[in-house]
Amino acid sequence: MHGTSRNSRVAIFGATGAVGRAMVRVLEDRDFPVAQLRLIASPRSAGQTMSFRGAQLEVVAVHEEVFTDIDVALFSAGADASRRYAPLAVESGAVVIDNSSAFRLEDGVPLVVPEVNPHALANHRGIIANPNCSTIQLVVALSPLRRYGLKHVTISTYQAVSGMGQKAIDALLEEVSAPRTEDKTTLFPTVSSESHVPMAFNVLPQCDSFLENGYTREEMKLVHEPRKILEMPSLSLAPTAVRVPVVYGHSESVEVTFSSPVTATEVRTALESAPGVQVVDRPGESLFPHPRMAEGSGLTFVGRIRQDLDRPNVVHMFIVADNLLKGAAYNAVQIAEMLV
Numbered sequence: 001m002h003g004t005s006r007n008s009r010v011a012i013f014g015a016t017g018a019v020g021r022a023m024v025r026v027l028e029d030r031d032f033p034v035a036q037l038r039l040i041a042s043p044r045s046a047g048q049t050m051s052f053r054g055a056q057l058e059v060v061a062v063h064e065e066v067f068t069d070i071d072v073a074l075f076s077a078g079a080d081a082s083r084r085y086a087p088l089a090v091e092s093g094a095v096v097i098d099n100s101s102a103f104r105l106e107d108g109v110p111l112v113v114p115e116v117n118p119h120a121l122a123n124h125r126g127i128i129a130n131p132n133c134s135t136i137q138l139v140v141a142l143s144p145l146r147r148y149g150l151k152h153v154t155i156s157t158y159q160a161v162s163g164m165g166q167k168a169i170d171a172l173l174e175e176v177s178a179p180r181t182e183d184k185t186t187l188f189p190t191v192s193s194e195s196h197v198p199m200a201f202n203v204l205p206q207c208d209s210f211l212e213n214g215y216t217r218e219e220m221k222l223v224h225e226p227r228k229i230l231e232m233p234s235l236s237l238a239p240t241a242v243r244v245p246v247v248y249g250h251s252e253s254v255e256v257t258f259s260s261p262v263t264a265t266e267v268r269t270a271l272e273s274a275p276g277v278q279v280v281d282r283p284g285e286s287l288f289p290h291p292r293m294a295e296g297s298g299l300t301f302v303g304r305i306r307q308d309l310d311r312p313n314v315v316h317m318f319i320v321a322d323n324l325l326k327g328a329a330y331n332a333v334q335i336a337e338m339l340v
């Protein structure tokens with residue numbers, strides 16, 4: 001039986017990474033009932049200190065017994081590390097909330113966005129998966145539109161480099177500040193360390209690695225994960241995932257086809273009362289969602305809601321959220337709050 005007491009002993013695995021640091025901040029900001037916080041990373045970071053509620057906590061290196069006496073373990077150290085350590089953490093009595101892709105599509109592992117499918121949590125067996133960042137903001141905005149009959153969704157993303165981790169943030173900032181040069185060592189690492197392309201002042205239609213079918217892994221996450229979370233296994237989705245030189249905040253241009261005519265006003269009204277959504281849609285005043293607006297917020301911002309020019313059953317919208325917060329750390333802590 002996995003459970004958590006009121007004051008939880010919490011571990012963050014991947015604490016020194018971009019998402020791990022955001023997790024520490026969110027626990028503080030939301031006043032999560034933490035009895036004890038254990039910060040875990042690779043041996044490279046052991047001995048570093050990070051501050052939490054005014055105290056300096058030392059980062060410890062991961063090892064097989066590091067999750068002993070932990071109630072809630074927030075994992076964000078990559079899929080390989082999750083596959084290796086999540087079962088050990090569960091065995092030692094922790095509930096794992098895993099931010100990696102390792103278990104998301106497994107039967108028996110709830111894939112949870114609290115505003116959308118909180119009921120899925122009930123059947124967990126120790127591991128709960130946090131969805132992909134682009135998926136979370138998409139389903140927060142699609143879920144309230146289910147009542148109109150979702151038929152097809154076309155998505156183009158504009159994704160921040162922080163989704164690739166702290167090293168990618170550093171690489172972009174360095175590239176922006178350094179004079180442009182053809183020296184390959186200063187260019188941005190896409191996915192494999194052998195291939196480098198400029199990221200500053202550029203747009204790259206690649207997020208994660210390419211698959212046999214011509215789509216990237218990120219794009220296929222945007223197909224499989226919404227189907228599982230929305231419980232619509234045959235929903236049709238067509239994603240294109242693009243990396244842009246933004247540090248924090250993913251944007252998505254989304255075209256929704258309904259099974260019958262739906263107006264932009266109906267969509268706007270449904271979204272205005274939806275949990276976790278803030279409609280920002282006053283184009284006359286240049287008020288629309290953008291990544292700098294979303295930075296630091298746990299909300300999903302939606303705007304540019306408009307009818308298709310030719311098809312009465314199609315509505316377009318623009319969706320923005322902080323990928324490290326609602327797309328990762330904030331969603332994970334929301335799940336933890338539901339467990340406590």
Ligand code: A2P
Pocket residue numbers: 013014015016017018019020040041042043044045046062076077078081164165166167
């Ligand atoms: P470290 O900082 O010691 O390398 P990001 O996604 O920002 O790159 O962060 C990844 C996080 O996961 C970091 O805290 C990193 O620790 C940690 N991490 C990555 N791989 C491993 C691993 N194999 N074992 C332990 N920690 C890992």
